[in-house]
Amino acid sequence: MLDANIKQQLKTYLQMLRHPIELVGSLDNSDSAHKMEELLLEIKECSDKVTVRLDGDHALRPSFSIAKAGETGRVRFAGLPMGHEFTSLLLGLLHVGGHPPKLDADVVERIKGLQAPEGGLEFQTFISLSCHNCPDVVQAFNTISALNPGFSHTMVDGALFQPLVEQRKIMAVPAVFKGEQNFGNGRMALEEILAKLDTGAVEKEAQKLSQKGEFDVLIVGGGPAGAAAAIYAARKGIKTGVLAERFGGQVLDTLGIENFISVKETEGPKLVAQLEQHVKTYDVDVMNLQRAKALHQVGDQLEVELDNGAKLKAKTVIVSTGARWREMNVPGEQEYRNKGVAYCPHCDGPLFKGKRVSVIGGGNSGVEAAIDLAGIVKHVTLFEFDTKLRADAVLQKKLYSLPNVTVILNALTTEVKGDGTKVNGLVYTDRATGESKQVELEGIFVQIGLLPNTEWLKGTLELSNRGEIVVDAKGQTSLDGVFAAGDCTTAPYKQIIIAMGEGSKAALSAFDHLIRQ
Structure with a gap:
């Protein structure tokens, strides 16, 4: 899983552990579980303060927890924390292992002073490994869980747990749940999370x-x-x-x-x-x-x-x-925001794997989004208001070379359709004929400039x-x-x-x- 250079860096960082930690894997027979087992054993090789058990019984499989030796793990990863999330893994190891986080003393005291109900509060953050906003949220909740025994947190890779994503009706990441209830969506800094948890903070x-x-x-x-x-x-x-x-x-x-x-x-x-x-x-x-x-x-x-x-x-x-980001300002957009209407293809694209989506906007941002999404989703339909695309020629050439992309020019988006819980279509007007048409799809990525x-x-x-x-x-x-x-x-x-x-x-x-x- 880890190349020699990363292993050497990991060994250096794990020298900062102040007390022993235990990695407990709850695995199944999937390919991801085998990779997770390999990752855990490689981490173990990097420090004599790390032990590994593979007999965990957590309901989310594959997953693993990080715990101070002799304690129950409060920091958990359901999925392989690689890519953008590798830093989340590294910080989780260090903070559970007693290395102090780089926070002001008053922030640490606020975290330690948070009151949780009897039995504690459990949070889950659904992420995609390509999302560059997700790690901040994951690391914030992991830090809270490492410092305060009343809190626990699990990072959940949405691409690996699709049934759970469907059950929770998650259409954008990061999505944070407190138990079964939605706690927040989108990028949240630690201070913002603390403000929501500490009612007197504002x-x-x-x-x-x-x-x-x-x-x-x-x-x-x-x-x-x-x-x-x-x-x-x-x-x-x-x-x-x-x-x-x-x-x-x-x-x-x-x-x-x-x-x-x-x-x-x-x-x-x-x-x-x-x-x-x-x-x-x-x-x-x-x-x-x-x-x-x-x-x-x-x-x-x-x-x-x-x-x-x-x-x-x-x-x-x-x-x-x-x-x-400028919004379309059409009926249904706000109702289905984060339920199929999205603004960041890098963050939310993996949630639409194998589905039909659209991109609104034919500038550089829109065409780049369509190209990126085409490698993930079943089909992309790009809508442009003008009679021609405005993106750079090299991007247009790449776009038109993709077999699963359709470009519709001279199109005015007029409505986002849905079934009450998620997007299922988009209505547009052909500006040349005045005819109203509907396209069935499951995601709409808006890329029409800034406000x-x-x-x-x-x-x-x-x-x-x-x-x-x-x-x-x-x-x-x-x-x-x-x-x-x-x-x-x-x-x-x-x-x-x-x-x-x-x-x-x-x-x-x-x-x-x-x-x-």
């Missing part, structure tokens, strides 16, 4: 934030533009804060990046980790998982009001809230007819002392590297504004 956090002093520059948004702005501002020696709904923003959902100058290729989550590390080398107050609600001018100060009620004051503000996250600024800043913040050449908005950068603005060409440049420019403009006051 009020406490709001009070803590409101007590912060005035910032010289407060950056709202933690994507590439916000991160660049933070670095440039902090290097000027001024008090800098970053308020982010999720640090990294849309880049976290981007798999392959091949046009970031000087870096031949990378992945979104990796780039975000590097951005966060760079920002934290400076004296920047990063306030993650916080959503801005309104921007006010109070006398000579600017004030950002948050969803949780907190209010932050600043001399200047840089808005870099980015954008999100700026600026609704909270309506009536405060000047916005374009597309909802973008109107900025001048220096990033200045219509409100004195407020600047903006990145995908939420009228700056053309929504690219990571351009957003970084615009964020840097906005920070320099904010500094220039401060020294002239």
Whole structure:
């Protein structure tokens, strides 16, 4: 299972184990079970602090638990934690083995202080091994389970447990269940999970934030533009804060990046980790998982009001809230969101193995999604509103070479159909004839561009007819002392590297504004 290089790295990491651990496999006669047994034995070879038993009786087979010797395992993997999930396995081994997680002391105390009902709380996270958002959720719940004996967690590979996926009506990952009840869908950071488990956390956090002093520059948004702005501002020696709904923003959902100058290729989550590390080398107050609600001018100060009620004051503000996937806004889309309507083919594609799906959008994102899905699903139908595809020629050539792909041009999607629990079709209008047609399918992947996250600024800043913040050449908005950068603005060409440049420019403009006051 593991090559020599990975085994050597594993041996090095497992030297950090502080006490013995036991891997207990609950296996069957499947090929996956044989591979799992091989994996467990290879891990055992890497440390004398690891023992293996193969007589587990857990209902999910194949699966294995990681336990402190003499205890019942609270961290379990139902499926082979390879690919993106290999890090989840490694951290699970270390944390159960007593190696402390890289968390602030107050976060560790919050985890240990969580109260579970008698008998404990059991969570399951359904994942796909190609999902780059899933590991964060798996690792968060594993950490909670390793530190607090009242909680347990199982990673479930949806592709390996299809009947259970059908039973739970799971159409998108990551999907988290607390017992039999849905707990949450999509990417969730540890702090967000703790907020849901600790009912008093929101009020406490709001009070803590409101007590912060005035910032010289407060950056709202933690994507590439916000991160660049933070670095440039902090290097000027001024008090800098970053308020982010999720640090990294849309880049976290981007798999392959091949046009970031000087870096031949990378992945979104990796780039975000590097951005966060760079920002934290400076004296920047990063306030993650916080959503801005309104921007006010109070006398000579600017004030950002948050969803949780907190209010932050600043001399200047840089808005870099980015954008999100644009929705079709047709009947049935919201009803069947995560029930067949999806926005991330890399994450959710494996759940539609052997099924018929569609992709909405003929740009690069849509065509790339159709090409990726064609290798997994039975058939892909790509719908494009225009009379021609807008993707690069090389992508179009690849798309048209695939035997299980149909392209329908000049098509206006008008409705998502379903049986009440999941998608079973899509209705579109042929724009040339006006005829309404229906296609039977089980999944719809929407890839039609981005929508700026600026609704909270309506009536405060000047916005374009597309909802973008109107900025001048220096990033200045219509409100004195407020600047903006990145995908939420009228700056053309929504690219990571351009957003970084615009964020840097906005920070320099904010500094220039401060020294002239």
